[in-house]
Amino acid sequence: MSFLSLRRSETVIALVLIAAMVLIGLINPAFWSLSNLFSLARSNVIVGLMALGVLVVMISGGIDVSFPAFAVAAMYLTIQAMLAWDWHGVIGPFALASAIGLALGLVNAFFVSGLRMIPLIVTLGTAAAVRGALLGLVGTSQINIDRMPKELIAFGNTTLIDLAGPGGTHFGLSAMIVAYLLAAVLVHLFLTRTLLGRGVFALGSAAEAARRVGFNPTTIVFAVYGLAGALAGFAGLLHGSMIWLANPRDFVGVELDVIAAVVLGGASIFGGRGSVLGTMLGVFMLVMVSNSLILMHIATTWQRIVVGGIIITATTVTALRDRRQIAQ
Amino acid sequence: MTAPLIELRDVSKSFGGVRALAGVSFAIGRGEIHCLAGENGSGKSTLIKIIAGVHRPDAGTLRIDGRAVATLDPITAIGHGVQVIYQDFSLFPALTVAENLALPSEVRARRRLVSWSGVRKLARAALARLGVAIDLAATVETLTTAERQLVAIARALMSAPRLLIMDEPTTALTGREVARLFAIVRDIQAQGIAVLFVSHKLREMLEISERITVLRNGAVAAAGAADGFDEVALTRAMTGQDFAAQSYRWMPHAGRAARLELRGLALPGVLAPIDTTVEAGEIVGITGLLGSGRTDLALTLFGMRPHYHGEIRIDGTPVALRSVAAAINAGLAYVPEDRLTEGLFLTQSIHRNLLATSYDAMTRHFFIDFARARAAADAMMAEMQITTRNGDLPVAALSGGNQQRVLIGRWLMGKARILILNGPTVGVDVGSKAGIHERIRELAREGDLAVLLISDDLPEIVQTCNRVLVMHRGRLVEECDAAALTDTALAEKLKALA
The missing domain is CATH 3.40.50.300 (P-loop containing nucleotide triphosphate hydrolases)
Incomplete structure (x- = not known):
């Protein structure tokens, strides 16, 4: 199987992506402006980090819809803690947010693995419970820029390239993209180069066979949901730092976008199939299409319709592919 | 005379009050092709699973190389050289042939990282041992049933087994594929590995096996060298009754249009x-x-x-x-x-x-x-x-x-x-x-x-x-x-x- 073979779903997505870029660029040449491209790259970061977690869960044959709730919880709790304890720093808070996400992810894993419950129901339940607990026990008020920790704002504002725009404005390429790319490389190495990662594929491909080969399904399920939770927690705090705002009601409906991106990236809803590269392309595609609707002079209310359409199309295509291959 | 590779004496096993095996004695010699025959529900699967360490017998003894084995679990069974190829082959459809072959060895070696060149090397050696050529980079789901079976066999042989158990291996194969499978089974035998064939196809049992054990209702109904059996005898042993084998006669009706x-x-x-x-x-x-x-x-x-x-x-x-x-x-x-x-x-x-x-x-x-x-x-x-x-x-x-x-x-x-x-x-x-x-x-x-x-x-x-x-x-x-x-x-x- 060559790298550019059309049988690779990554190649197909890349081609569709390029076609879409050309089309959008023809409708509005402003698409190709550096400021638009930089803003696109920035919009990839949060969706992309969450998508990496969902990818790993999906390959293992599960599904996770709880990560936006975990992301909000990790963000809001961490920032509240920083305010309450007058805690400063960047690394510590991000470690705490990831740890909160990890702990919540392990709760998912416990229900999925220990009690053998259906992942969709488990994660719907934990999502609702975590959101409810956050609003009911921690607080409902938004933390605005005036109270946001300065270190986080400065960190979220870091740029790789800084350029002067017309009229004295500044725009730059967010350094957060580095965090996203680094996470992507690590998840890729985990999935392709560690035996645990191959176990994720094995479990999603044939659970009983994985058990007979000697993989421990419990370990894999805990690793997978834990990783998804940790990535969500990290992404949550990063999101707050980038928009200078901690809203405990944030991230509503994001699960749909992220799952759409992962499916668009060629991961199988039946498990056993998917790649980091494909997911990154899927994320880029989704973010680009929804961001470019404005550039194409289409009302933003259409955005949800487009996302829904993308989910249905991508799922249909991959489901047809999987069914054909299973039938052989 | 050396002791048989595996010997079961008076083994019984019940599941929730249902007797699956009642006092079964059974032995497989080193390097022999042995056929375990019986209808559905005769206790074949239970017997296999006892040998593979999945089930523990309620009564009776199990000897390997003439030595009594007190408890057998799947890992020790594999340690004694028992490999089972189940009907579903236990392969990973979405993964490549190479990885399907190499994964068990890697898991067993308790490795943490995957070396892809190592995976391909292991896989190539495994297929070479069987003498078959299958594209290592192809995913298993794109293979035919016969090829999947070869992958499963090659994988089982990688752990240097002494007994290979094949559960209904010919069910989904065409005539020519069965012939190839039998050639491979004889080849495996030539390497000194015993093969236990589980089947209910009379012709195949008589063709491939040296010894046959027939189970009926959880007990041994007949056992002995394959030359001592013919189809009628096997059928009688398996079902306990005779079935007339005569062709169907049909009398044409005159003056009707063809159906x-x-x-x-x-x-x-x-x-x-x-x-x-x-x-x-x-x-x-x-x-x-x-x-x-x-x-x-x-x-x-x-x-x-x-x-x-x-x-x-x-x-x-x-x-x-x-x-x-x-x-x-x-x-x-x-x-x-x-x-x-x-x-x-x-x-x-x-x-x-x-x-x-x-x-x-x-x-x-x-x-x-x-x-x-x-x-x-x-x-x-x-x-x-x-x-x-x-x-x-x-x-x-x-x-x-x-x-x-x-x-x-x-x-x-x-x-x-x-x-x-x-x-x-x-x-x-x-x-x-x-x-x-x-x-x-x-x-x-x-x-x-x-x-x-x-x-x-x-x-x-x-x-x-x-x-x-x-x-x-x-x-x-x-x-x-x-x-x-x-x-x-x-x-x-x-x-x-x-």
Whole structure:
């Protein structure tokens, strides 16, 4: 199987992506402006980090819809803690947010693995419970820029390239993209180069066979949901730092976008199939299409319709592919 | 004389009060090909699982190399060199051949990181040991069943086993693939590895094995060298009764139009024009190698290939079978090859499965007449001799033979005139098989049906049918009278075509 073979779903997505870029660029040449491209790259970061977690869960044959709730919880709790304890720093808070996400992810894993419950129901339940607990026990008020920790704002504002725009404005390429790319490389190495990662594929491909080969399904399920939770927690705090705002009601409906991106990236809803590269392309595609609707002079209310359409199309295509291959 | 590789003495095992094995003694010598025969439910799987360490016997002793083994779990069984190839092969469809081969070794070595060059090296060596060539980079889901089996065998051989257990290895293979498998099994034996073959196909057992152990109702019904058995003896041991093996006789009725008449029936690129007739009361066997077009012929008659050319007449009247509904209306019934995926609603009740195509006939003023439907379904269950009386049980709870009866029964409720059976006894044990054959004959004789029986099982064709059509690459190449045919002669004909 060559790298550019059309049988690779990554190649197909890349081609569709390029076609879409050309089309959008023809409708509005402003698409190709550096400021638009930089803003696109920035919009990839949060969706992309969450998508990496969902990818790993999906390959293992599960599904996770709880990560936006975990992301909000990790963000809001961490920032509240920083305010309450007058805690400063960047690394510590991000470690705490990831740890909160990890702990919540392990709760998912416990229900999925220990009690053998259906992942969709488990994660719907934990999502609702975590959101409810956050609003009911921690607080409902938004933390605005005036109270946001300065270190986080400065960190979220870091740029790789800084350029002067017309009229004295500044725009730059967010350094957060580095965090996203680094996470992507690590998840890729985990999935392709560690035996645990191959176990994720094995479990999603044939659970009983994985058990007979000697993989421990419990370990894999805990690793997978834990990783998804940790990535969500990290992404949550990063999101707050980038928009200078901690809203405990944030991230509503994001699960749909992220799952759409992962499916668009060629991961199988039946498990056993998917790649980091494909997911990154899927994320880029989704973010680009929804961001470019404005550039194409289409009302933003259409955005949800487009996302829904993308989910249905991508799922249909991959489901047809999987069914054909299973039938052989 | 050296001690046998594995020896079981007076082993018993019960599951929730049901006795699966009762005092079974059984031994496999080093490097021998041993066949474990028995019908479904005879205790074969339980015995395998005891040897593989999955189940622990309630009573009895287990010896390996003459030494008593107190407890055997799957890991120690593998440590003693026992490898099992299950019917589903336990492969990972979405992963490559190379990875499927290498994963168990890597997991066993407790590695943490994967070296892809190491994976390919391991995999290449494993296939080389079997002497087969399969693309290492292909995903397993793109392989044929036979190739998947080779991957499973190659993988089992990587752990240097001393006993390879193969559970029903030939079920999904064509004749030529079975021959290749047997060559490989003999090759494995030449490496000093014992092979335990689990099967219910008589011919194959006699061909491959050196010794045979027959289980019936959880006890050893017969055991000994394979040369001491023939098909009749094996059948008797497996079922406890004799089955007459005589071919079906059919007396033509004068002055009636043929039940089914094909005039130049063709499918472009698939079937060359076919002319033949089938009378009511006839059982006509259709056989041929893979790609012979026999299933396409059946699907054309059942309205699933609407673009056929030529003419089809039923009882002298031309009919257009351009849809399944048209075919059912014309009196055709089709029992597909894969009853589990194409024919039955496994989780639904026996009644619902039986009634699936006849609810229309049971309807009065838009409402289903449930009392009538129940009565009709119960009558059919009795007629098809389905073992349970409880029609509310899900079909999945029945044995393979009984499932097949449900499927055939469904079509008989709909007053079919032509019954097409595709592989009706695949995966059905000997006793049920004879029962199904008997029912097919009765249906043809008394039910005034024309039966087309498509099968790979040549003895089945020769014994059940009165006429045999041989197909090859989409053509009807030969028609012969079954009375003048033996299954070996038919096998020769097929071999000449290959």
